[in-house]
Amino acid sequence: MNILAIESSCDETAAAICRNGREVLSDVVLSQADMHAVYGGVVPEIASRRHVEAVGGLAEQALAEAGLRREEIDAVAVTYAPGLIGALLVGVNFAKAASYGLGVPLIPVHHVRGHIAAGYIAFPELEPPFLSLAISGGNTLLVDVRDYTDMHIVGASRDDAAGECFDKVARVLGLGYPGGAAMDRLARGGDDSRYALPRAKVEDAELDMSFSGLKTAAINLIHNARQKGETLDEASFAASFTKAVSEVLVPRAVEAARMLGRRTVVAGGGVAANSRIREDLTRAAAENGFQLFLPPTALCGDNAAMIGCQGYYEYIAGKRAGMDLNAYATLDISRG
Numbered sequence: 001m002n003i004l005a006i007e008s009s010c011d012e013t014a015a016a017i018c019r020n021g022r023e024v025l026s027d028v029v030l031s032q033a034d035m036h037a038v039y040g041g042v043v044p045e046i047a048s049r050r051h052v053e054a055v056g057g058l059a060e061q062a063l064a065e066a067g068l069r070r071e072e073i074d075a076v077a078v079t080y081a082p083g084l085i086g087a088l089l090v091g092v093n094f095a096k097a098a099s100y101g102l103g104v105p106l107i108p109v110h111h112v113r114g115h116i117a118a119g120y121i122a123f124p125e126l127e128p129p130f131l132s133l134a135i136s137g138g139n140t141l142l143v144d145v146r147d148y149t150d151m152h153i154v155g156a157s158r159d160d161a162a163g164e165c166f167d168k169v170a171r172v173l174g175l176g177y178p179g180g181a182a183m184d185r186l187a188r189g190g191d192d193s194r195y196a197l198p199r200a201k202v203e204d205a206e207l208d209m210s211f212s213g214l215k216t217a218a219i220n221l222i223h224n225a226r227q228k229g230e231t232l233d234e235a236s237f238a239a240s241f242t243k244a245v246s247e248v249l250v251p252r253a254v255e256a257a258r259m260l261g262r263r264t265v266v267a268g269g270g271v272a273a274n275s276r277i278r279e280d281l282t283r284a285a286a287e288n289g290f291q292l293f294l295p296p297t298a299l300c301g302d303n304a305a306m307i308g309c310q311g312y313y314e315y316i317a318g319k320r321a322g323m324d325l326n327a328y329a330t331l332d333i334s335r336g
């Protein structure tokens with residue numbers, strides 16, 4: 001079954017063709033990051049306009065690269081939540097038109113379910129159940145993936161997402177937007193014990209997380225150093241900061257897997273590209289005896305292939321949308 005997938009939830013416009021949930025025939029992503037970088041973050045109105053300009057051409061390109069004719073598309077999958085509402089609506093409306101024009105079903109896909117499905121692309125042997133650590137720009141979730149479309153949140157950030165924390169701190173450091181990948185590079189070779197930063201615990205909810213205190217403490221540390229005219233050892237700061245983020249995420253993933261009795265842990269989302277977090281997860285897997293699946297970094301960030309793959313499983317489970325499909329800025333992954 002060939003699925004045309006469309007993704008436009010934030011600042012990447014993407015189209016892909018996937019076959020049977022596992023095989024990616026084509027995968028094209030157009031990042032708008034450079035357009036938003038001058039503003040230090042995503043400007044929703046600019047994102048929507050750029051999606052409008054890009055989506056049709058990208059879908060054609062995905063079709064051409066897959067070597068398929070339009071008649072060979074069996075369904076259209078689209079990210080309908082969560083994300084920027086205006087950005088999502090562009091993809092949703094394009095997908096509606098494509099499904100109507102081609103006379104094929106329309107499948108709505110939850111964006112974070114897509115991030116989780118990136119694991120199916122990278123690892124053909126991977127099947128639920130497993131614990132997912134879904135860490136991205138807007139979400140920080142521990143998800144019990146009982147089946148392809150049966151998911152339950154067992155832990156979450158109560159405030160900022162891990163990626164948001166990376167981006168805000170990186171911005172104050174002057175690393176540009178989005179700053180997660182630049183922070184990752186800067187941290188290499190730094191001394192991760194040089195700067196003291198807090199790791200918050202959420203009382204009576206040991207799998208929940210909080211990053212806003214860490215974010216504020218890190219930004220204050222940078223400002224204080226600047227005000228006192230002290231030179232910040234930026235590599236060591238980045239390493240100390242990344243260690244703090246990792247020490248919030250990794251032990252909770254270990255604990256969640258233990259509590260649920262899961263022997264398989266799968267990471268996903270943009271922050272799962274972080275080299276320190278990947279190293280710490282790898283060590284934790286070896287120490288605690290669970291199998292770890294880390295998708296290649298290219299599949300961690302936003303793309304449409306992951307939407308097409310999850311879309312297949314949503315289709316198998318009977319999920320369909322009509323021409324009245326709406327987009328939602330927020331939506332619980334268990335209801336996605």
Ligand code: ATP
Pocket residue numbers: 009010082083111112115135136137138139162163164166167178179180181182184269270271272273274275300301302
């Ligand atoms: P969501 O998926 O929650 O809707 P999003 O789609 O904007 O949000 P992604 O595209 O999955 O998020 O991930 C982008 C985030 O990942 C950004 O915050 C970015 O800084 C972060 N990121 C990317 N690479 C790295 C890295 N190597 N280290 C840390 N963070 C990273």
Ligand code: MG
Pocket residue numbers: 010011012302
């Ligand atoms: Mg993005």
Ligand code: FE
Pocket residue numbers: 111115136137269270301302
């Ligand atoms: Fe994302």
